Amino acid sequence: MHKPPDRIRNVALVGHRGSGKTSLHEALLFQAGAINRLGSVTDGSTVSDGDEDEKARQMSISATLSSFEWEDRKVNLIDTPGDSSFVADALGALRVCESAVFVVNAVMGVEVHTNRLWQRASELDLARLLFVNMLDRERADFFRTLESLKSAFGPHVVATEIPIGSEHEVGGVIDLVDMKAYTYAGEGRDASQEIPIPQELQAQAQEYREKLMDEVSESSDALMERYLEGEDISHAEIVAALKDGTNHGQLFPVTCGVATCNLGTNRLLDALVEDLPSPVKHGDLEVGQATLSPTEDGPLFAYVFKTRADPFAGRINLFRVYQGVLRQDSHLLNTRSHTKERVGQMVTFEGGRTGHAAEFGPGDIGAVAKLKETRAGDWLAARDEPIQMPSITLPSPVMAFAVEPKAKGEEDKVFTALRRLQEEDPTIDLHRDPQTGEQIVAGLSQVHVEVVVARLKSRFGAEVTLKPPRVPYQETIRKPAQAHGRHKKQSGGRGQFGDCHITIEPLPAGGGFEFVNEIKGRGDPLGLHPSCGEGGTGGHGGGDGGWLSRQGCARAPS
Numbered sequence: 001m002h003k004p005p006d007r008i009r010n011v012a013l014v015g016h017r018g019s020g021k022t023s024l025h026e027a028l029l030f031q032a033g034a035i036n037r038l039g040s041v042t043d044g045s046t047v048s049d050g051d052e053d054e055k056a057r058q059m060s061i062s063a064t065l066s067s068f069e070w071e072d073r074k075v076n077l078i079d080t081p082g083d084s085s086f087v088a089d090a091l092g093a094l095r096v097c098e099s100a101v102f103v104v105n106a107v108m109g110v111e112v113h114t115n116r117l118w119q120r121a122s123e124l125d126l127a128r129l130l131f132v133n134m135l136d137r138e139r140a141d142f143f144r145t146l147e148s149l150k151s152a153f154g155p156h157v158v159a160t161e162i163p164i165g166s167e168h169e170v171g172g173v174i175d176l177v178d179m180k181a182y183t184y185a186g187e188g189r190d191a192s193q194e195i196p197i198p199q200e201l202q203a204q205a206q207e208y209r210e211k212l213m214d215e216v217s218e219s220s221d222a223l224m225e226r227y228l229e230g231e232d233i234s235h236a237e238i239v240a241a242l243k244d245g246t247n248h249g250q251l252f253p254v255t256c257g258v259a260t261c262n263l264g265t266n267r268l269l270d271a272l273v274e275d276l277p278s279p280v281k282h283g284d285l286e287v288g289q290a291t292l293s294p295t296e297d298g299p300l301f302a303y304v305f306k307t308r309a310d311p312f313a314g315r316i317n318l319f320r321v322y323q324g325v326l327r328q329d330s331h332l333l334n335t336r337s338h339t340k341e342r343v344g345q346m347v348t349f350e351g352g353r354t355g356h357a358a359e360f361g362p363g364d365i366g367a368v369a370k371l372k373e374t375r376a377g378d379w380l381a382a383r384d385e386p387i388q389m390p391s392i393t394l395p396s397p398v399m400a401f402a403v404e405p406k407a408k409g410e411e412d413k414v415f416t417a418l419r420r421l422q423e424e425d426p427t428i429d430l431h432r433d434p435q436t437g438e439q440i441v442a443g444l445s446q447v448h449v450e451v452v453v454a455r456l457k458s459r460f461g462a463e464v465t466l467k468p469p470r471v472p473y474q475e476t477i478r479k480p481a482q483a484h485g486r487h488k489k490q491s492g493g494r495g496q497f498g499d500c501h502i503t504i505e506p507l508p509a510g511g512g513f514e515f516v517n518e519i520k521g522r523g524d525p526l527g528l529h530p531s532c533g534e535g536g537t538g539g540h541g542g543g544d545g546g547w548l549s550r551q552g553c554a555r556a557p558s
């Protein structure tokens with residue numbers, strides 16, 4: 001049985017490189033009981049960042065999906081890479097989720113990539129929570145970070161809690177909705193304990209509570225009136241207004257903690273299921289002519305947002321069901337290739353363990369192995385419908401290398417593997433330079449291309465060398481010139497005689513090639529001047545300097 005769509009939460013963890021997303025992903029899985037040990041990025045023991053190259057570089061390279069149950073909701077949590085070279089996976093995850101948790105480093109505040117991702121989340125109309133992480137680090141400052149968030153993302157960014165203590169003395173949080181304080185004694189699941197609000201923090205807590213209430217009361221005129229008249233607003237009313245504002249992208253609650261110490265993550269976990277929208281609440285998806293509703297009855301439409309190339313399991317496709325129920329052993333259409341696909345084994349990722357599922361309901365996210373044609377960006381549907389997600393604008397590759405197999409005769413193996421990695425990451429460009437004949441692999445940075453090379457070896461056993469690509473020097477016409485040629489043939493029968501005068505001159509850059517026939521009267525009785533024009537293009541190197549060829553040609557049988 002699948003979870004009803006109103007019990008599902010699809011959440012992407014996004015943020016700048018190294019802000020602590022993978023550590024937070026780990027802490028949330030641990031807190032929810034999906035794993036029994038809190039792994040760490042530094043010793044390479046986290047569920048996400050499971051690939052060897054991720055462990056070696058201590059950074060996320062691909063998106064990782066984990067599904068777990070909390071408070072009778074199914075949470076599909078996607079940890080995304082923060083490095084801009086691997087932005088394709090972060091943008092892909094944002095597309096299929098209703099909500100995003102922005103993880104922000106409390107030392108650095110808002111960083112450049114956070115801005116870009118926020119922009120994308122706004123375009124997609126996603127609900128957003130913010131988690132100010134790394135409160136334990138030297139020079140961490142929650143309040144300075146909060147101000148940087150407000151100035152970057154507007155006044156509706158509002159703290160729902162503030163920390164107790166700072167840097168290595170951070171010890172807990174104060175909940176501004178209920179005005180209750182909690183300390184954390186260690187990393188355990190039950191480490192949080194309620195305490196009275198420390199005396200020295202009471203004024204600050206009151207100040208931030210008022211800021212929160214100002215925001216919350218803006219949600220309705222009636223609430224605003226009562227608030228201004230000094231009436232008590234109940235816990236339930238505050239929570240409902242917060243939830244409503246968050247769901248409609250009008251309010252962005254800020255929580256805080258220390259992911260590596262599991263501090264504050266229990267509260268974030270509750271917020272994921274209580275405050276963030278389900279696929280039902282987020283509503284229908286309009287794609288082209290089609291309107292897809294998260295209901296079980298309609299024909300099935302599932303979108304593939306991520307492909308992973310595995311040398312043993314083949315292609316693994318991560319999908320999101322937008323309408324209907326995706327069942328094992330069903331036959332579906334790939335609407336791009338118009339080919340049939342039989343859905344074999346479907347997979348769930350449950351905190352490091354892989355499980356099997358017989359079906360996925362509307363709004364759910366899962367994975368399927370061994371589809372023949374399907375890859376990221378494709379739709380699987382019950383009927384052939386011209387349906388396409390608006391394409392994501394991805395950055396263009398800037399770092400190109402000529403790639404060659406290390407061993408002779410391995411061309412096929414290397415280029416097949418490269419094409420499979422390209423399916424996994426659409427920002428990799430792979431092409432043959434028609435002028436130099438070299439195979440070029442290009443990416444968004446040096447690290448990006450290095451990762452491709454490392455994955456070729458570790459996943460496909462294909463070793464390559466990279467070289468700077470040869471630059472195909474091209475010639476062009478700089479100034480006018482003239483030439484004259486004569487053709488004579490007298491080997492029996494009627495002889496041939498031709499006389500050709502040609503002038504070449506440059507055109508403005510990018511002007512292409514122009515041929516002007518200046519033969520007057522009957523000077524070319526057999527109509528041979530087009531061949532002269534074609535002959536003219538052959539000498540041009542193809543650079544961007546345009547050129548003009550004028551020809552006066554006289555030809556007559558002798």
Ligand SMILES: Nc1nc2c(ncn2[C@@H]2O[C@H](COP(=O)(O)OP(=O)(O)OP(=O)(O)O)[C@@H](O)[C@H]2O)c(=O)[nH]1
Pocket residue numbers: 015016017018019020021022023024040041042058059060061080081082083133134135136137257258259260261
């Ligand atoms: N002191 C401290 N260190 C943290 C905290 N969260 C994460 N770290 C450390 O910061 C480093 C980066 O953490 P990650 O969880 O890998 O960050 P990320 O956002 O997933 O990084 P990318 O995937 O590369 O963008 C690791 O060494 C973590 O151990 C925290 O709350 N406090």
Ligand SMILES: [Mg+2]
Pocket residue numbers: 021022023049059060079080081082
């Ligand atoms: Mg990470």
